[in-house]
């Protein structure tokens with residue numbers, strides 16, 4: 600049987616991504632925090648003002664751990680240039696994100712990114728491409744974070760024998776496995792996204808028109824532009840920092856997220872959390888449609904003394 604020629608796995612796996620350097624400032628950190636809803640309900644929120652303002656004379660504003668995820672988004676335009684990979688960029692969806700944070704992020708820095716391919720899978724109707732981004736602080740050479748981004752390329756699968764579909768990954772499977780407990784959650788947090796949420800969030804560097812252009816949203820199969828997956832993740836992890844970390848963002852060691860369903864800007868997000876030793880399992884639901892949209896875990900360095 601002839602296979603879809605959307606993807607030549609040998610060429611894709613052999614591709615070397617170019618290294619990139621960029622600088623961010625406190626302004627980017629604050630715009631990001633506002634983009635994931637910090638202080639949206641309460642402009643003097645005692646847990647969150649520090650992400651957008653030099654609260655109590657602090658020298659630098661604090662950085663949300665999920666800010667490191669945007670270091671990986673610069674790889675998006677590069678995907679179109681990967682030899683051996685053909686896909687309709689309007690049909691691309693963010694499938695999963697795994698983040699390791701090695702030290703609290705500085706309020707401003709020049710970052711040097713090294714990107715490698717971590718996985719490629721033929722799912723028949725789609726292919727999944729996984730990229731790893733290691734982000735180094737240029738001045739010190741220190742590794743700040745690792746991101747593994749899985750993109751779900753609808754319509755770009757079926758390039759291998761369906762009886763043994765092509766699959767390659769170079770990372771431990773246990774990093775992406777988790778089960779939602781059947782018990783009552785330890786904590787639940789409800790938060791509203793704004794109708795303009797994606798228009799604000801995109802200023803943090805993901806300018807994919809799927810999140811802003813009504814025509815592109817429709818071409819992708821949605822009634823209107825959808826929210827960035829990493830924005831939903833930012834809301835979910837903020838809820839965990841509030842409810843479990845008691846406001847201390849530096850407790851977070853690693854984060855795993857699987858995007859289950861799209862979110863429309865303006866919808867209400869309910870984050871349910873379960874605590875299993877130093878791991879917080881979480882599930883984010885859209886209240887208006889009663890649908891699960893995101894699940895994953897957050898690994899902590901330690902527990903808050905007041906828990």
Ligand SMILES: CCCCCCC[C@@H](O)CC(=O)SCCNC(=O)CCNC(=O)[C@H](O)C(C)(C)COP(=O)(O)OP(=O)(O)OC[C@H]1O[C@@H](n2cnc3c(N)ncnc32)[C@H](O)[C@@H]1OP(=O)(O)O
Pocket residue numbers: 671672673674675678691692693694695722727730748749750751805807809825826827828829857858859860861862
């Ligand atoms: C490099 C830098 C890149 C930066 C990227 C940033 C880009 C952003 O601008 C784009 C976005 O933010 S898009 C918004 C966020 N994402 C979403 O809304 C997607 C939500 N998820 C879905 O719609 C479906 O799960 C969907 C459509 C993903 C899958 O649903 P179905 O088609 O129903 O799939 P299903 O039949 O259940 O499963 C088929 C096989 O695929 C695996 N799979 C399913 N969901 C997955 C997911 N989310 N991530 C990874 N793999 C996934 C299944 O396990 C299954 O494989 P197998 O048969 O081997 O079990």
